[in-house]
Amino acid sequence: MRKIDTRDFRRATRSTSRQINRQILLNLVREHQPISRADLARRMTLGRGVVTTLVNELLEEGVLYEGALVELPRGRRPKMLHVETRDRLVVAIDLRFSRTDVLLADLGGKQIALERFATRFGPEELLDELAVRVRRLLRTHAARGRCQGIGMVIPGMVDRASGRVLNAPQLGWRDVQVRAGLAARTGLAVHVENAPAACALAHIWLSERANGIRDFVYLSVSDGVGTGVVVNGEVVRGHAHTAGEFGHIPIRAEGPICLCGSQGCLEAYTSNLATVARYLGHELSPAIARELLQQSGVTVDDVVRRAGEGDERARAAVADTGRYLGIGVSMIVQALNPAQIVVGGEITGAWDLVEPAIRAEVARRALTPRAAETPVIPEPAGHMPRLRGAIALVAAPVYAAPQVG
Amino acid sequence: MRKIDTRDFRRATRSTSRQINRQILLNLVREHQPISRADLARRMTLGRGVVTTLVNELLEEGVLYEGALVELPRGRRPKMLHVETRDRLVVAIDLRFSRTDVLLADLGGKQIALERFATRFGPEELLDELAVRVRRLLRTHAARGRCQGIGMVIPGMVDRASGRVLNAPQLGWRDVQVRAGLAARTGLAVHVENAPAACALAHIWLSERANGIRDFVYLSVSDGVGTGVVVNGEVVRGHAHTAGEFGHIPIRAEGPICLCGSQGCLEAYTSNLATVARYLGHELSPAIARELLQQSGVTVDDVVRRAGEGDERARAAVADTGRYLGIGVSMIVQALNPAQIVVGGEITGAWDLVEPAIRAEVARRALTPRAAETPVIPEPAGHMPRLRGAIALVAAPVYAAPQVG
DNA sequence: GTATCTTGTTCGTTTATCGAACTAAATCGC
DNA sequence: GCGATTTAGTTCGATAAACGAACAAGATAC
Numbered sequence: 121m122r123k124i125d126t127r128d129f130r131r132a133t134r135s136t137s138r139q140i141n142r143q144i145l146l147n148l149v150r151e152h153q154p155i156s157r158a159d160l161a162r163r164m165t166l167g168r169g170v171v172t173t174l175v176n177e178l179l180e181e182g183v184l185y186e187g188a189l190v191e192l193p194r195g196r197r198p199k200m201l202h203v204e205t206r207d208r209l210v211v212a213i214d215l216r217f218s219r220t221d222v223l224l225a226d227l228g229g230k231q232i233a234l235e236r237f238a239t240r241f242g243p244e245e246l247l248d249e250l251a252v253r254v255r256r257l258l259r260t261h262a263a264r265g266r267c268q269g270i271g272m273v274i275p276g277m278v279d280r281a282s283g284r285v286l287n288a289p290q291l292g293w294r295d296v297q298v299r300a301g302l303a304a305r306t307g308l309a310v311h312v313e314n315a316p317a318a319c320a321l322a323h324i325w326l327s328e329r330a331n332g333i334r335d336f337v338y339l340s341v342s343d344g345v346g347t348g349v350v351v352n353g354e355v356v357r358g359h360a361h362t363a364g365e366f367g368h369i370p371i372r373a374e375g376p377i378c379l380c381g382s383q384g385c386l387e388a389y390t391s392n393l394a395t396v397a398r399y400l401g402h403e404l405s406p407a408i409a410r411e412l413l414q415q416s417g418v419t420v421d422d423v424v425r426r427a428g429e430g431d432e433r434a435r436a437a438v439a440d441t442g443r444y445l446g447i448g449v450s451m452i453v454q455a456l457n458p459a460q461i462v463v464g465g466e467i468t469g470a471w472d473l474v475e476p477a478i479r480a481e482v483a484r485r486a487l488t489p490r491a492a493e494t495p496v497i498p499e500p501a502g503h504m505p506r507l508r509g510a511i512a513l514v515a516a517p518v519y520a521a522p523q524v525g
Numbered sequence: 526m527r528k529i530d531t532r533d534f535r536r537a538t539r540s541t542s543r544q545i546n547r548q549i550l551l552n553l554v555r556e557h558q559p560i561s562r563a564d565l566a567r568r569m570t571l572g573r574g575v576v577t578t579l580v581n582e583l584l585e586e587g588v589l590y591e592g593a594l595v596e597l598p599r600g601r602r603p604k605m606l607h608v609e610t611r612d613r614l615v616v617a618i619d620l621r622f623s624r625t626d627v628l629l630a631d632l633g634g635k636q637i638a639l640e641r642f643a644t645r646f647g648p649e650e651l652l653d654e655l656a657v658r659v660r661r662l663l664r665t666h667a668a669r670g671r672c673q674g675i676g677m678v679i680p681g682m683v684d685r686a687s688g689r690v691l692n693a694p695q696l697g698w699r700d701v702q703v704r705a706g707l708a709a710r711t712g713l714a715v716h717v718e719n720a721p722a723a724c725a726l727a728h729i730w731l732s733e734r735a736n737g738i739r740d741f742v743y744l745s746v747s748d749g750v751g752t753g754v755v756v757n758g759e760v761v762r763g764h765a766h767t768a769g770e771f772g773h774i775p776i777r778a779e780g781p782i783c784l785c786g787s788q789g790c791l792e793a794y795t796s797n798l799a800t801v802a803r804y805l806g807h808e809l810s811p812a813i814a815r816e817l818l819q820q821s822g823v824t825v826d827d828v829v830r831r832a833g834e835g836d837e838r839a840r841a842a843v844a845d846t847g848r849y850l851g852i853g854v855s856m857i858v859q860a861l862n863p864a865q866i867v868v869g870g871e872i873t874g875a876w877d878l879v880e881p882a883i884r885a886e887v888a889r890r891a892l893t894p895r896a897a898e899t900p901v902i903p904e905p906a907g908h909m910p911r912l913r914g915a916i917a918l919v920a921a922p923v924y925a926a927p928q929v930g
Numbered sequence: 931g932t933a934t935c936t937t938g939t940t941c942g943t944t945t946a947t948c949g950a951a952c953t954a955a956a957t958c959g960c
Numbered sequence: 961g962c963g964a965t966t967t968a969g970t971t972c973g974a975t976a977a978a979c980g981a982a983c984a985a986g987a988t989a990c
Binding site for chain 1: 534536539542648692758774889922924
């Protein structure tokens with residue numbers, strides 16, 4: 121029941137049907153590999169003849185490859201098909217305040233080499249450094265011709281279509297053309313996205329736990345609190361690239377002043393800063409707290425670890441964060457009724473404390489039993505969701521549905 | 526960048542390309558009528574030959590009709606094309622607590638005959654009454670064979686796919702199979718939807734003011750406060766049919782108990798009940814207020830009228846509602862960053878008071894200048910948005926993009 | 931050794947876009 | 961007044977895709 125956009129439509133050409141079926145076939149191989157041509161024909165209710173020509177096309181392009189013959193109870197043995205990921209590489213970049221990660225990986229998400237360095241805050245300086253490292257990485261791994269592109273994840277607002285960083289307060293960036301700058305320096309296609317949206321993208325494309333779920337919200341809890349909203353298998357970016365800012369909806373009218381200028385934002389209660397401040401017994405005021413916390417040297421990881429060790433003050437601080445997160449999760453459930461909510465960030469290290477707190481809030485506020493049961497699952501920080509998001513930025517266009525209508 | 530749903534995809538067949546182009550063409554005629562074949566060919570960058578065959582198909586089906594020849598500065602005069610709406614009728618039903626409206630209209634939204642009666646709260650009773658009225662309406666307007674279906678709008682949660690009302694507290698309904706019941710009685714296709722979602726649908730398909738906007742939120746302010754969320758030209762329904770319940774997100778932790786059981790919900794501050802209660806000087810407590818208000822006999826329309834006449838207490842009550850609505854609108858802006866927000870309901874009768882209050886809140890809380898400028902426009906109650914929504918339920922499938930991929 | 935069954939390919943048929951040629955009907959220039 | 965020009969709409973052959981049936985390849989069952 122989508123309306124056709126009469127100002128920007130893609131009409132069908134002679135090759136549209138083939139493109140659609142080609143892409144469906146590719147996705148079926150991706151999700152069921154190893155798989156035979158005959159099985160693909162059955163799943164697509166398509167003649168085996170058409171499958172043969174489509175597969176041949178994909179084999180020639182190097183997108184698929186043929187694997188081993190396989191045993192069957194009767195009849196000719198099928199030659200199984202796989203998606204080629206090993207020889208299709210990606211450079212994933214995770215840019216943060218504290219450090220920048222550069223990862224060489226394959227399209228399937230397998231890590232090959234990871235580098236870390238202290239973030240430089242001058243955009244030109246940083247792009248220069250990145251270009252040097254990317255070139256070196258590709259050279260040492262003989263990956264030049266095999267690299268499909270660069271995916272880059274940013275803590276801030278991004279215009280993905282143009283590859284521009286609109287506003288990244290943590291870095292102090294405003295209106296920086298990242299894509300053009302990095303593409304010119306490396307000669308590679310560059311995709312830029314904000315962190316929670318990229319994490320959501322990774323969950324669509326690279327997570328086994330998504331398991332066919334096409335409507336979910338990725339709630340990223342880190343220095344900031346933001347979300348990536350996915351509706352109908354697609355990330356929602358909003359009219360001016362700022363959808364998913366649930367972190368800046370107030371949950372208390374007279375709460376602390378948030379870094380965004382508003383009062384009582386969800387982020388002010390649930391960011392890693394807020395959790396640490398609570399642990400240290402400070403008033404919840406991110407603007408002031410920031411320096412105090414850096415002086416104290418205590419990180420969220422410390423608080424989470426101590427909570428695990430039984431430190432009562434740490435446990436109380438984390439559980440409080442969980443309770444406030446529950447308020448945020450309830451908001452998301454009311455607003456979007458997703459099939460699943462994924463929580464990412466260091467705080468998931470104490471999921472045994474966080475989860476019941478979230479569940480209680482959701483159950484208390486939900487409008488229907490089914491909404492109350494909305495699964496809330498953790499994504500441990502060890503999964504490197506942001507780097508996986510950067511990979512997904514490059515992988516998704518390869519597998520995405522063709523735009524039609 | 527949509528992911529293909531490998532569990533439920535539509536592969537392309539021989540006729541898929543034609544279906545896509547046929548539907549694009551139909552929508553172009555709809556939005557630019559009267560329009561010539563040659564102009565369609567130019568807009569679609571398609572050969573005039575293909576356009577001829579597509580148009581002939583649509584003419585034979587009675588979807589389009591040929592109008593007058595038209596003057597041109599040079600060359601042969603084109604025969605203009607129009608969408609046939611006059612001979613394609615719809616029965617629109619708006620079911621509410623206070624009354625039920627039944628409207629005979631055409632696919633373009635033009636009203637032909639409107640009936641009203643007191644709502645019966647027994648589902649079987651109501652369906653019987655509706656069936657009698659629908660049959661009579663079609664008979665007296667000789668509309669039997671020309672009726673494309675029934676669209677029905679419900680104050681409550683609806684599973685649109687199955688046509689079941691899940692929960693309509695105002696009617697006291699739970700799990701009522703409306704579609705099957707009405708379809709069996711009338712022999713017509715029946716579409717059922719909840720009210721704010723249907724209003725959003727009407728705004729996509731029947732409003733000139735939507736003007737190509739494909740991402741917006743319809744904020745319906747009436748006895749309840751709900752929204753219809755539209756992303757990429759499609760209404761978002763959620764995993765269990767409860768998306769868009771912004772009305773039940775708390776805006777004050779210690780606010781009044783809402784009818785839903787939660788505390789401090791947006792609805793408790795901004796529903797018509799809340800506005801009237803505020804005008805009468807009652808404590809904001811919908812559960813208690815309801816009876817008091819019915820006894821007082823004052824309606825929202827009264828309050829809005831008195832505000833227009835300069836009654837200071839009425840003006841203050843309405844402005845307060847506006848301010849709280851502004852908090853709700855800000856939430857929507859942060860969460861979804863829509864291109865537009867449409868506010869519907871009686872309160873829009875005092876838009877000169879409501880609008881600045883909303884604007885001030887949005888401006889104060891927005892994260893970016895562009896978000897702060899999100900247009901908020903009123904839809905006066907006189908537009909009959911709910912009945913138009915019911916019409917759109919039948920019209921939308923006729924024009925919607927074919928599902929592909 | 932033959933029948934059966936499954937995989938994968940080949941090839942003629944059908945149906946769509948594509949593009950060029952053609953017809954229809956108007957104005958413009960002289 | 962009449963041919964040139966311009967625009968609209970149709971027709972038709974070329975091409976590309978799905979479709980479907982026939983066929984070849986390679987296995988097991990009896």
